[in-house]
Amino acid sequence: MINLERVSYRYPKAERDALQVVDLAIAQGESVLIAGKSGSGKSTLLRVVNGLVPHFFGGTFRGKALISKLNTRHSNPLEIARYVATVFQNPKDRFVTSSVEDEIAFGLELGGVPTAEIQRRMENLFDRIDIRRLARRPLDRLSAGELQLAAIAAALVRAPKIILLDEPTSQLDPLATDAVLAWVKDLKEQLGITILISEHRIGKLVRDIDRIAFLGSEGKLRHYGASEEVLLKLPFGIPELAAARKIGKYIEKKQDWRKELKTRLQLLGSNERESVSTNGINPRLAAQHVSYKYNGQSALEKASIEIFPGEIVVLTGRNGAGKSTLLRCIMGLLSPIEGTIFLDDLNVTRSTVQERSKRIAFVPQWPSALLFADSVAGELDFTLRAHALSAKPPIAPALLLKKLGIEDLADRYPRDLSAGQQQRTALAAVLITRPKVILLDEPTLGMDPNAQEDLGRLLVQWRSEGASILIATHDVEFAATYADRVLVMDQGHIIKQGPTAETLFSQPELRTSLQRLTLQPFPASPQEL
Numbered sequence: 001m002i003n004l005e006r007v008s009y010r011y012p013k014a015e016r017d018a019l020q021v022v023d024l025a026i027a028q029g030e031s032v033l034i035a036g037k038s039g040s041g042k043s044t045l046l047r048v049v050n051g052l053v054p055h056f057f058g059g060t061f062r063g064k065a066l067i068s069k070l071n072t073r074h075s076n077p078l079e080i081a082r083y084v085a086t087v088f089q090n091p092k093d094r095f096v097t098s099s100v101e102d103e104i105a106f107g108l109e110l111g112g113v114p115t116a117e118i119q120r121r122m123e124n125l126f127d128r129i130d131i132r133r134l135a136r137r138p139l140d141r142l143s144a145g146e147l148q149l150a151a152i153a154a155a156l157v158r159a160p161k162i163i164l165l166d167e168p169t170s171q172l173d174p175l176a177t178d179a180v181l182a183w184v185k186d187l188k189e190q191l192g193i194t195i196l197i198s199e200h201r202i203g204k205l206v207r208d209i210d211r212i213a214f215l216g217s218e219g220k221l222r223h224y225g226a227s228e229e230v231l232l233k234l235p236f237g238i239p240e241l242a243a244a245r246k247i248g249k250y251i252e253k254k255q256d257w258r259k260e261l262k263t264r265l266q267l268l269g270s271n272e273r274e275s276v277s278t279n280g281i282n283p284r285l286a287a288q289h290v291s292y293k294y295n296g297q298s299a300l301e302k303a304s305i306e307i308f309p310g311e312i313v314v315l316t317g318r319n320g321a322g323k324s325t326l327l328r329c330i331m332g333l334l335s336p337i338e339g340t341i342f343l344d345d346l347n348v349t350r351s352t353v354q355e356r357s358k359r360i361a362f363v364p365q366w367p368s369a370l371l372f373a374d375s376v377a378g379e380l381d382f383t384l385r386a387h388a389l390s391a392k393p394p395i396a397p398a399l400l401l402k403k404l405g406i407e408d409l410a411d412r413y414p415r416d417l418s419a420g421q422q423q424r425t426a427l428a429a430v431l432i433t434r435p436k437v438i439l440l441d442e443p444t445l446g447m448d449p450n451a452q453e454d455l456g457r458l459l460v461q462w463r464s465e466g467a468s469i470l471i472a473t474h475d476v477e478f479a480a481t482y483a484d485r486v487l488v489m490d491q492g493h494i495i496k497q498g499p500t501a502e503t504l505f506s507q508p509e510l511r512t513s514l515q516r517l518t519l520q521p522f523p524a525s526p527q528e529l
Helices: 042-050 100-110 117-130 145-155 172-193 228-231 240-249 253-262 323-333 377-387 399-401 420-430 449-464 476-482 499-505 512-520
Strands: 003-009 019-026 029-036 059-065 084-087 162-166 194-198 211-215 223-226 285-294 297-307 311-317 339-342 361-362 439-441 468-472 485-490 493-499
Touching: 003 042, 003 285, 019 042, 019 059, 019 211, 019 223, 019 485, 029 042, 029 172, 042 059, 042 084, 042 162, 042 194, 042 211, 059 339, 084 117, 084 145, 084 377, 084 476, 100 117, 100 145, 117 172, 145 162, 145 172, 172 194, 211 228, 223 228, 285 323, 297 311, 297 323, 297 339, 297 468, 297 493, 311 323, 311 449, 311 476, 323 361, 323 439, 361 420, 377 399, 377 420, 420 439, 420 449, 449 468, 449 476, 476 499, 476 512, 493 499
Parallel strands: 029 194, 029 211, 084 162, 162 194, 311 468, 311 485, 361 439, 439 468
Antiparallel strands: 003 019, 003 059, 211 223, 285 297, 285 339, 485 493
């Protein structure tokens, strides 16, 4: 179905190849996870399969790529699209219609599918994943996660021979993730569809994936084989495997095993730091009874939060629950219809974004919106000049880039970087001022686990120095590791809040891998971890 023979590729004006001599054979009906660090060439490999490399991006292509017997050198992306459906990392720029329902139907109509069959497929789609509620919604009024769900639905409903998914769950809440992955599994088993998934959050994938292809940082295929074999060779893996490695042994007795695991949760990805004492301390950031509507439709309903100095708070919940809207109201990018926002007891509800940005740093879901300099270092320099801090930066730019693991990208053009590298560049561009309040919207988007650890260590360090950090994310593993408190949102309301481990455990769909592991039957062998 897919045969790559000594494929190498270099983007225009790039100094090195994005892929180097990749040989890969994938049979019909196989599912393959493309793993690797940010910038290792995962998205590029998918672009080779759908023909966008080299036809759309240009550059230098060597080797041969046969996709369903089509040679990509001689077949353009439109021809290849008859067999291949792609879900891109940032789907919002790929839509061609105005509503979710129209976008899902468009691909079927273009392929000449009869009207009755279109209706049958769409009803099946609505039954499989929670998207009926979005069907008639305008695409420009959806959250990032809802946009991603619409893009996945539009691709899967076509039932093509090959499906390419580039970070498909990065913006999805846990329930939506489970539904999409279950559907992908069924399509593979029932229709023999070939699936390639590029993904950093591999915990829910590995048990249903046939093979793993691991790309090294230089774009070379380092490992390729059965999932259970390659997983043990990766520099990062699923939390359960990390737990087994950190414990360093397998406990034979059931009761001892559970006790051992539970007492080591702090080491194994659950933050049990003593809660910040708030006695006599006013919150640094407070939003009180904040409400907001999009075109008359409620997005926030009297939402209230408090963030104290020296704590990391995570905001989580279903796609479209209002997380990003709340962060944008706090930053001043949206004006609440009611409610007040305080910063160190000062009412900033009517202050401008420019005024707030002197004390609050905000990184949105799509970091490319913040990037416009000619280099990564230039992004940091621009921020310092805008805040009159060039002569005495609060933190040395080179040191900040090193802490985020992108020091070797200082001279690169930001928009040529991978999604994860762009994310870290945007973070550096706003964190360079050492703000006391930090708002992050899905900060781990596109980041490999090692990069997430770099970010987590930096946030923990700044928390210890008194920073107040609010993170909107679906990544429960990241939340469990670094957050002091978790707030759960649903339909514009804060429905639950409390200490991290307790709050996540109380919501079955938000439990971490390790929390779920303690509830499962005792494994028969270490391999079952």
